[in-house]
Amino acid sequence: MLEQERVLAVSPLARAAGVGRGMRRGGVLMLMPEARLHERSAAREAEALDAVALAMLQYTPQVTLAEEATLLLDIGASLRLFGGIRALCARVRASLRALGFTGAVSCAPTARGAWLLARWGANRIGNGGGNGNSSGSGVGAKGGVGGKCGSRVLRMASLERRLERLPVALLPPAWPYMSWFEGIGCEQLGELRRLPRPGLQRRCGRELLDMLDAAYGMSPELYDWIVPPESFRARLELFDRIESADLLLAGAHYLVSQLTGWLCARQLAVERITLFMEHERGRVAMPPTPLEIALAEPTWRDEHLVRLLRERLAKQELPGPVIGLVLEAAQVKAMAPPTESLFPEPGGTEEDRMRMLELLVARLGPDNVLQALPQADYRPEVANEWVPVQQKVRAAERAARLPLDVASLPRPSWLLAKPIALLMRNHRPFYSSELKVASTPERIEAGWWSDTQTRDYFIAEGKDHTLYWIYRERIVGSGDDAEPRWYLHGLFG
Template sequence: MRLWIGLSLPRLPLEVFSPSWCTDAGSVVLEQERVLAMSGMARAAGVQPGMRRGGVLMLMPEAQVHERSPQREAEALFAVAMAMLQYTPQVAEAEEGTLLMDVGASLRLFGGVLALCRRVRANVRALGFTVSLGCAPTARGAWLLARAGGRARGQRTVKMPSLVRRLDLLDLLLAPPARSFAAWFEGIGCASFGELRRLPRPGLQRRCGRALLDLVDAAYGLSPELHEWIAAPEAFGARLELFDRIDDAELLLAGARRLLLQLTGWLCARQLAVERIVLKLEHERGRVARPPTCVEVALAEPAWRDEHLVRLLKERLAKLVLEAPVIGLGLEAQQLQPMAPLNESLFPEPGGTEEDRMRMLELLVSRLGAENVLQALPMADYRPEQANMWVPVQQKLSDRARNAQMPPDVMSLPRPTWLLAKPIALLMRDHRPFYGSPLRMASNAERIEAGWWNGPQTRDYFIAEGQDHALYWVYRERIGADDMEPRWYLHGLFG
């Protein structure tokens, strides 16, 4: 199924200076000293398109006036294209701040046309831009529907007959080649594409040239379309200049998410996953310049979805105290790995996938700190308190470390369910150890004698039973020359 999504950014000249998620500060964009775009606050103050700078400042002295920046617009459009690469590798740039996406092969993966359009719209809004979408079986048709915006009665169509009916109703001046002939078309009463198609083709070509007819043929599926796809660069690096000095780390999340969306698209396009990202917080330059503050996020398993990365980064930023205001953000991807294929098991595990468990651990590490989320590492040692050690859960363990060469007979020996962190000295009553009640030895002695190199230990371990039939793991230290009677300790409890 052939289907295209057109993305039009109608407020791009304004939103490169004042993103949609920023507070309206009365921004105005000029082109050749005349107003090209203005924010809602400026419009409410009386600013109109075509007005000169002096008139703007007279109506709104506090207005933030900017000269149009084609370079910023190109960078912003490329950032949106990078984010869209997570949905399809076939993304092309078109005229007047628009993008075209061939999504025919992606519909099933993302749940159909409506679900995909919702995701695309949400991503573009998260990037800070107002977007108008159009869906059609042809790229130029999707472009026209997206450019029409609210003027089109329907901006999504998947069948060619429906597209023809909708295109026939669109304003002819949406086509750039038709605008230079606007007066002539008005004079002959031709205002829509449907009326244009009823005009004699040879005469129309002599009057308006070939470009207009080529655009119409492409939109109606009468001629092939060629596109130059946007390619993801070899290495990822993204930067965002903030529009104000930020003193609160949590306020940086909106800008950081914009960079993470670009990273997600780049990872999907390159079929990679990332194990570590670094968000650089740039501070003011000059005599009081400070080096960037680096916020690292390490992942237990490689990831490529922005939702998970945003959650982890949000936890890190919530605990960060800024030493200086932030004026810019930069994002780097480190420790890249090939993207693992999706595991679509016929019988999924009821407790969730391994990926879900690793994401939960990563979230705990972000909230509690790496030093507070630990995993057990077995050690080849007979001494119970030395048989394992605790290491950070995100520490990479080799197979040799995970499968320590334990003594061959240690697995057959009885071990308690709960090993106490520190043995408890037991009282002696009638020459028997006492713990709530006199303890009766229910097993033969197991001697553990080890550690001559770092604290020698010689103990005789027993399974002891109390009067309530609870089982305990106790040991008796070897009697030394100066000891009159043995010392007993409780070291564990059986389930």
């Protein structure tokens, strides 16, 4: 990463080849002719930091931007929710990796103290910390996120001891006076605090003392917390032309992480998302390819959304190379409150079952995962309709469709798609063996408006004690001498 033709940040591979900070472009190309050089872009750095800040809103609504590509999170009220400092620390790092960045994560009882520890950790990670578009990227959290490089501090006394050994150069207001500090042998914050405050204020200004006091908890800290937008729409410009849809999952995960933070901050759950895959511009321009995912149950968790996107992208065919991704939350609703039941449901919750069904829909297609919808009809063939499992049907609507006098009658668990005509042996219907009628008849006369049916249904038992649902078709107007015709229509479990 270059700034004004000098190296600002390097990768581990370039560092191993001898490239260091401050080196000129020519020196880098001499050591590594194959090196990829990028000019620092303040606009892209700000865009990346905003994306990270939006993703961090899933852990706390109090997130703010600080100096030197740093974020401050007040997580004092979130520790119990996420299982303590270590668990929260691991989740923050996982979110950073999903976004494609690295960072130093530190915690302290004061926000400015956490900021200093994160800055020191970023320097120790290696010449500026982050990757991608962020230089010196780090996350400091007031109240308790743990981090790398031993930067997890929970007590004020421990913070004071840790700050005493940090270099003065970490404070931006001290940069114009570093030659003077080096001349008087003042290199650490502990030595800086022991200098006379009136003389230090006259020489260096009040801003340096204010930052130092805030780090040690001697002055209040006030911040303007980030306010999430009213609607969600995030875009990612890809670094190359992608021709395979399944390679877009990393970029989609980047956008979903931001969506998760936005949903948590707004206390919303998403019901439908749309991923637009942008193609080439200019003379060969074509409209973006949309990929819409409708959820049976609203969710705000990124794991489930990423799983569904993985299944859909694996089957997506692209009309052309993709150069950018746009994610929109097409339909959202208020986050549902937790269940009020005292005991958990066996075998998982209703939400777990809906996630499994949504995953099956994404893998098999909406036309292959269906649910039964009873119809207000006495004829067995039309008494049920199969609809997509994502179609919401209320229980009251199901009960209203089913005739009351049919709901209590026995019905087979397996209804044949087309009745099978049965042979007659010894004046009994035959199916693998002679069937013995084991119930009183149930007469069905319906369909006079379309397909008239006049049938007498029975439960019959075979020699192997298997139960069948058979019917005798009544031939109206044929007389009593007509031979009845028997059919098999279903099997009981």
